[in-house]
Each structure stands twice: as structure tokens, then as C-alpha cells.
Amino acid sequence: MMHNEKEDQPFESAGPNPIRIPDNYNYIAVFLTLDCPLRCSYCINRFGGEAGRPQRMLSGREWVLGLNRLVTRPDLPITLQGGEPSLHPDFYDILAHLRPDINIDLLTNLEFDVEEFITRVDPRRIKREAPYASIRVSYHPEMMDLAALIKKVLRLQDAGFSVGIWGVLHPDQEQDIHAAQERARKAGIDFRTKEFLGKYKGKLHGSYKYPGACDGHRKRPVECRTTELLIGPSGGVYRCHSDLYNGRGEIxxxxxxxxxxxxxxxxxxxxxxxxxxDVKIKTNRFQVDGHTSVEIRG
Ligand code: SF4
Ligand code: SF4
Structure with a gap:
């Protein structure tokens, strides 16, 4: 067990200074690192050329101390993601020392050693009652071998993990994604698709609530409020994904x-x-359509 040397208390206990998650929040996203071994052409982390990267990566000890302050609901897990979250050097320590009552989800491309993962992680730790898998694997046909991915997912499922695959319906890859979906489903894997968000051949794809929000041409002052807790690799909290990826406007x-x-x-x-x-139209946690992560006025 990791210990807080100063106070000689286990890190897992909820400490002072709790951070209460508001009732209307829908997402707690923890970007352990923005590094990724893959280079997908449509990576949303680089939308609009966003390339600013926080300089420092929070240590596992700092993550555990910070995240264990969160007071959240059973239906609102901490979602570890990136980049590829397993690239954080203390990835397994973080998983092992988050408070047991905090549910964990994982977004990953599975570019890690699944045997080590199975040895070091208890499947019950990343498993909860939800209408979708707790380990959500992204499949990127231009970068990944489907047969190898299916093998890894089946191995994790056999070991008791809740795993599903998601594919982005990029206009150039729709056929590949649907073929992969059929193959995965035949193998007994839940494979879902996601709308492509971003620009392709000069056209912005996706359904957005605020016209002009993503056109990148002009910037104008507004007021904005979020329903998500977004935490970047250095521990900074941001208003939105654009701020986080650009390393700007820590709140x-x-x-x-x-x-x-x-x-x-x-x-x-x-x-x-x-x-x-942040501005795409989606359903909220009550499955009501028309929701966006942020509300913009002015
Ligand atoms: S796997 Fe995800 S984070 Fe990595 S390059 Fe592809 S889209 Fe970006
Ligand atoms: S989502 Fe909100 S905070 Fe982020 S860039 Fe757009 S208006 Fe600004």
C-alpha cells in the first residue's frame, strides 16, 4: 500500500478538502498523458492543429492524492484516458490505489502488454453496471491490426474484464469499420461505432449546437460553462477539451x-x-437528446 509519509495515512482514504462533483456533471475525464504510440490522421487531440502539451506529468502519488478527494456518484466513474493512459509510468499504481468506492473506466487503444495488465489489475476494479463496457478500446484501421486486437480483447474478456471496441466512422474508413464490426461481433465482442468529428476535404463533420464554434476562422468573446471535469496530464483543470489540448486557461x-x-x-x-x-450534440446520462458538454452564451 502506498503511504503518505507526512501524515502516515494510507493514500486510499478520503482525505480532507473533498472535491464535490455537481449533480449535473456527466463526465470525469483524467488525461494521464497525451502521448500515444499511434498517429491517427484524424486524432481529435490535434483538432485545429492543437499541439500545446503540458510540460509536466503528474506523478502517480499526486494523481492518487488528488483523485481520492473526489466525491462522485456510482454512475459517474473516473475515466482514465489520454493519448494512451497506460503510457503513464505509474499507471498500475494509480489503478491500485484509487479509493475502492470510486468506479473506474478506461479508454485505451490496447497498445500494451495485456498479460501484464491481467496479472496486475483485478477485473472487478474496472467493471460496473452500465449499458456499455468499462474498458473501451478504440480501433483505428489505418494504424492497427484487427486480428491482433480481437485476440487481445478476447483474452481480457476471458480474464473477466468488461471490454468493448469503438470505431470512428471516418468517411474514408466506413467500410473498414463496418467489416471490423461484423468480424468482432461474430467473435462475441461488443463493437460500436462513433460519429466522425472533424474536418474532411474542407467540410466539418458532426452535429453541433453553436454555429461557427469549430470553424477555426474567427474568434470572438463569449461566456461558457461546462458539465465535465477535465483534468490534464499536469493536474490542471480546464473549461473544455480545446483549452486542455492547447494547455491554455487552467481554472x-x-x-x-x-x-x-x-x-x-x-x-x-x-x-x-x-x-x-465539447459542442457536438449528444444524449445526456438520462438519454435525453440535444445535450452538449458546454453551454455558451453571448
Ligand atoms: S489512438 Fe487515439 S489518441 Fe492515439 S493517435 Fe489515434 S486517435 Fe489519437
Ligand atoms: S468550448 Fe467554451 S471555453 Fe472552450 S473554446 Fe469553446 S467557448 Fe471557449
Whole structure:
């Protein structure tokens, strides 16, 4: 067990200074790292040329101390993601020391040693009652071998993990994705598709609530409020994915003992360079359509 040397308390216990997640929040996203071994041409992390990368990566110890302050609901897990989250050097320590009552989901491309994962992670730790898998694997045909991926997923399922595959319906890859879906389903794997978000041949794909939010041409001042807790690799908390990927406009920090979540509209000068993830129209956790992660006014 990891210990807090200063206070000689196990890291797993909920410490002082809890961070309460508001009831209307739909997502807790923890970007352990933005590094990834793959280079997908349509990577949403680089939408609009977003390339700013936080310099420092929070250590496993800092992540555990910060995330264990969260007071969340059983239906709102911490979603570990990236980049590829398993590239964090303390990935397994973080999984092992998050408070047991906090549910964990994992977004990954499975570009890691699944045998090591099976040895070091208890399947019950990443498994919960939900209408979709707790380990959500992204399949990228231009970068990945489907047969090898299916083998890895089946191995994890045999070991008791809840795993499903998601494929992006990029206009160039729709046939590949549907063929992969059929093959995976025949093998007994839940394979779902996702709308392609981003630009292709000059056209912006996706359904968005705020016209001009993602066109990248002009920026204008607005006010914006989020329903997601987005935490970047250095522990910074951001208003939106665009801020996070650009390393701009931190609104708090997980290592700050005074950090609390304020559900307020904040001024933003960057409307026009919003990331599609934040302004696409989707269903909320009550399956009501028309929801967006952020609300923009002005
Ligand atoms: S696997 Fe995901 S994070 Fe990595 S390059 Fe592809 S889309 Fe981006
Ligand atoms: S207006 Fe766009 S860029 Fe600004 S905070 Fe909201 S989502 Fe982010």
C-alpha cells in the first residue's frame, strides 16, 4: 500500500478538502498523458492543429492524492484516458490505489502488454453496471491490426474484464469499420461505432449546437460553462477539451488543497476554436437528446 509519509495515512482514504462533483456533471475525464504510440490522421487531440502539451506529468502519488478527494456518484466513474493512459509510468499504481468506492473506466487503444495488465489489475476494479463496457478500446484501421486486437480483447474478456471496441466512422474508413464490426461481433465482442468529428476535404463533420464554434476562422468573446471535469496530464483543470489540448486557461489544479468546482459561466476569447467534443450534440446520462458538454452564451 502506498503511504503518505507526512501524515502516515494510507493514500486510499478520503482525505480532507473533498472535491464535490455537481449533480449535473456527466463526465470525469483524467488525461494521464497525451502521448500515444499511434498517429491517427484524424486524432481529435490535434483538432485545429492543437499541439500545446503540458510540460509536466503528474506523478502517480499526486494523481492518487488528488483523485481520492473526489466525491462522485456510482454512475459517474473516473475515466482514465489520454493519448494512451497506460503510457503513464505509474499507471498500475494509480489503478491500485484509487479509493475502492470510486468506479473506474478506461479508454485505451490496447497498445500494451495485456498479460501484464491481467496479472496486475483485478477485473472487478474496472467493471460496473452500465449499458456499455468499462474498458473501451478504440480501433483505428489505418494504424492497427484487427486480428491482433480481437485476440487481445478476447483474452481480457476471458480474464473477466468488461471490454468493448469503438470505431470512428471516418468517411474514408466506413467500410473498414463496418467489416471490423461484423468480424468482432461474430467473435462475441461488443463493437460500436462513433460519429466522425472533424474536418474532411474542407467540410466539418458532426452535429453541433453553436454555429461557427469549430470553424477555426474567427474568434470572438463569449461566456461558457461546462458539465465535465477535465483534468490534464499536469493536474490542471480546464473549461473544455480545446483549452486542455492547447494547455491554455487552467481554472484550477488537482494539487491545490483549496480547489473546488464552481458551476459558473467563464469568459472565453476563443469561441471559434472550440473542440468538437465539447459542442457536438449528444444524449445526456438520462438519454435525453440535444445535450452538449458546454453551454455558451453571448
Ligand atoms: S489512438 Fe487515439 S489518441 Fe492515439 S493517435 Fe489515434 S486517435 Fe489519437
Ligand atoms: S467557448 Fe469553446 S473554446 Fe471557449 S471555453 Fe467554451 S468550448 Fe472552450
Amino acid at each position: 484550477g489544479h488537482m494539487t491545490d488543497p483549496d480547489f473546488v468546482i464552481n458551476e459558473i459561466f467563464r469568459p472565453c476569447e476563443a469561441f471559434g476554436s472550440c473542440n468538437p467534443c
